[in-house]
Amino acid sequence: MKKIITRDLINTLSKLAKINLTKKQEEKYAGEFSSIIEYMDEIKNLDVENIPETARVTDEGNVLRKDEIKPSLSQEQSLKNSKNTNNGYFLVPQILKED
Amino acid sequence: MLIDKSIKELASLLKKKEISSVDLVKESYSKIEKLNSKLHSFITIREKNEALKEAEEKDKNRKENSSIIYGLPFSIKDAYCTKNFRTTAGNKILDDFLPPYNSAVHTKIINSGSILIGKNNMDAWGHGGSTENTDYHPACNPWDLGRIPGGSSGGSAIAISTRMVPFSIGEDTGGSIRSPSSMCNTSGLKVTYGRVSRLGAIAYASSLDSVGPMAKSVEDLSYLLEIMAGRDVFDSTSSKTKVDRYSQLLRSPIKGKTIGLPKEFFEKGIDPRVKKVIIEATKVFEKLGVKIQEISLPHFIYGVSIYYLIALSETSSNLGRYDSFRFGGKRELFSEETKKRILLGTYALSAGYADKLYKKAQKLRTILIQEYNEALKSCDVLLCPVTPSLPSKIGELINDPLKNLMEDLYTGTISLVGAPSLSIPAGFAEGLPVGMQIVGKKFGEGELFQLGYLYQQETDWHKRLPPILKNKI
Numbered sequence: 156m157k158k159i160i161t162r163d164l165i166n167t168l169s170k171l172a173k174i175n176l177t178k179k180q181e182e183k184y185a186g187e188f189s190s191i192i193e194y195m196d197e198i199k200n201l202d203v204e205n206i207p208e209t210a211r212v213t214d215e216g217n218v219l220r221k222d223e224i225k226p227s228l229s230q231e232q233s234l235k236n237s238k239n240t241n242n243g244y245f246l247v248p249q250i251l252k253e254d
Numbered sequence: 255m256l257i258d259k260s261i262k263e264l265a266s267l268l269k270k271k272e273i274s275s276v277d278l279v280k281e282s283y284s285k286i287e288k289l290n291s292k293l294h295s296f297i298t299i300r301e302k303n304e305a306l307k308e309a310e311e312k313d314k315n316r317k318e319n320s321s322i323i324y325g326l327p328f329s330i331k332d333a334y335c336t337k338n339f340r341t342t343a344g345n346k347i348l349d350d351f352l353p354p355y356n357s358a359v360h361t362k363i364i365n366s367g368s369i370l371i372g373k374n375n376m377d378a379w380g381h382g383g384s385t386e387n388t389d390y391h392p393a394c395n396p397w398d399l400g401r402i403p404g405g406s407s408g409g410s411a412i413a414i415s416t417r418m419v420p421f422s423i424g425e426d427t428g429g430s431i432r433s434p435s436s437m438c439n440t441s442g443l444k445v446t447y448g449r450v451s452r453l454g455a456i457a458y459a460s461s462l463d464s465v466g467p468m469a470k471s472v473e474d475l476s477y478l479l480e481i482m483a484g485r486d487v488f489d490s491t492s493s494k495t496k497v498d499r500y501s502q503l504l505r506s507p508i509k510g511k512t513i514g515l516p517k518e519f520f521e522k523g524i525d526p527r528v529k530k531v532i533i534e535a536t537k538v539f540e541k542l543g544v545k546i547q548e549i550s551l552p553h554f555i556y557g558v559s560i561y562y563l564i565a566l567s568e569t570s571s572n573l574g575r576y577d578s579f580r581f582g583g584k585r586e587l588f589s590e591e592t593k594k595r596i597l598l599g600t601y602a603l604s605a606g607y608a609d610k611l612y613k614k615a616q617k618l619r620t621i622l623i624q625e626y627n628e629a630l631k632s633c634d635v636l637l638c639p640v641t642p643s644l645p646s647k648i649g650e651l652i653n654d655p656l657k658n659l660m661e662d663l664y665t666g667t668i669s670l671v672g673a674p675s676l677s678i679p680a681g682f683a684e685g686l687p688v689g690m691q692i693v694g695k696k697f698g699e700g701e702l703f704q705l706g707y708l709y710q711q712e713t714d715w716h717k718r719l720p721p722i723l724k725n726k727i
Binding site for chain 1: 615617655
C-alpha cells in the first residue's frame, strides 16, 4: 500500500507537537495514520459549498462579564504542583541565549 | 447487598434510620477490597477511615430536608479535579497532581452530602472506548474478565455494575459514558452540551466534552441530573435553560410518541447480534403505545471521520498546555494512544491540510446538525445502538486502529450535534450486555428519562448482576 503519511511527515508533526518519537514509532505511526487518513478520504468529495463552519454548539452567543479582580488561588496554591520553582516563580528552560 | 437498592430506596431507609451511611460506606469498601484487584475500576481509593468518619458525621447531621443523595457513597471519573486529592486523568503526566480546586460537578455532589470513595479508571485523557489506554492497568468487564468494559468512563461503569457504589460521575466526549454503560449493563446519560458545567473537567475536546451521571437505573439518573445541571458563571458554554424536576416527570404518559430509527445506523458495520437486541427493544416500546418510524440521516455515515477530525484537532490544542512547568510531568509521558491522537490532530490543523480536513469537518458538522434538526421534526426521539459490536477481547482494539475508531460510529456522531443521549441496558447477546441509546432534542433530557423509565418498568435487564457477584459478597 502506498503510504499517504510518510515517516518524514510524522517527524515534522512530532516536532510541531513537541512529542519525541523513536524511529520505530515513526515507522509504525506512518502506517497506522495512512490507513486512517485513507479512510477519512471519504469526506473529500462531499459537497459543502455555501455551508458555514460550526463555530459553537450552544445558542448562548457571547457571554461577557465585568473585568473585576476577585479572590483567586494564593501564590502557594498556584506553585505547589510545579516541580521547578524559585523565589515564588515558576522556573522554565532558558529561551534566550547570550551572544 | 444494600447498594443494589435504588437511590430513592436508600434515601428512605437512611431517613428512617433503618440503615446508616456507615453501613453503606463499609459495604462499598468491602466490595472494592474484594474486586478492584480483578477489575481495576479505581485508580485512587480514598483512605477508608477518613470516609467512615465522614459517614459517621453524615449520620449525625442528617436533617429532614437533606438531599436525596445525602450520605450515599459515590465515585467519580479521574477526569475531574478534586481538591488536594490525586487527579490523574488516567495518565502518568498527572501521577502526582493535587488540584487546587474542585470541579463544579464534584462541588455540587459533595455539597449535597454524598461521600467520595475514589477516582475511577479511564482511558488516559478520555482517549479510547475501552479503558485499556490507561497508565493504571487496563480495566476488565465484570461480565467477562477477558473483555473490555467500554470506555473511556469504564471504571465508573464497573463500579456501578458490581455495586461498589450506588452512582458515579462520568464524562462523555464521543461516547465515553454511553459505551461503558452499554458494555457493563448500567444506565448513563450524555447530557446536552451546556447542560452541566465543565469547570474542572480535564479537557479532551472542548466543543464535545460533557459531564453526566452514571447509575443503575433511569430513575437514579433523573435525581442526579437535577443536582448536577445548571448555569455556572465559570463555564461560558453552560446554559441558562431552566433545569427541570426530572424525577417528577418520569411517570408522564409516553403513549402516542414517535421513535425514529435512523436507517443508516442499522445497515453497515453493525453486528447482527447487536441489531437483534435493539430491534427487540423497539417492540417493547411499540407495546407501550409508541410509534416506531424509520428515518434517514444521510451524512451520519461519515460521522466517524468528522468526529475524529474535530476531536483530535481540539485535543492536540488542549494537551498543548502540558509543558510540565506549572504542573504535571514531561510530554514523553503521554501514552501511545494519546501521542497518536495529538499527532493526528496536529496534522488536521497544520498548514496545507486545515482547509481540507479540519474546516471541512466543521462544515460537515453543520450539515449533521441540520439533518438532526430535520429528523426531529417528524419524531420525538431517535433510538439506535450504542456500539456496533459486543465488548471486544482486551488488546483487540489496540492492534486494530481503524476498528478502534469505528467503535464511536453511533456515539461520536450524536456528540457532534450536541444532543442528549440516554444509554440503557437493552438485552444480552452471548451472555454480554448490549445497550441502546435514546437521543433527544437539546435540553430534552426529561423526555429521554420518561421513555427510559417506562422501558425499565417493562424489562429487567438493568437489574441483572454480573457473574462475578454470584460468589456471595
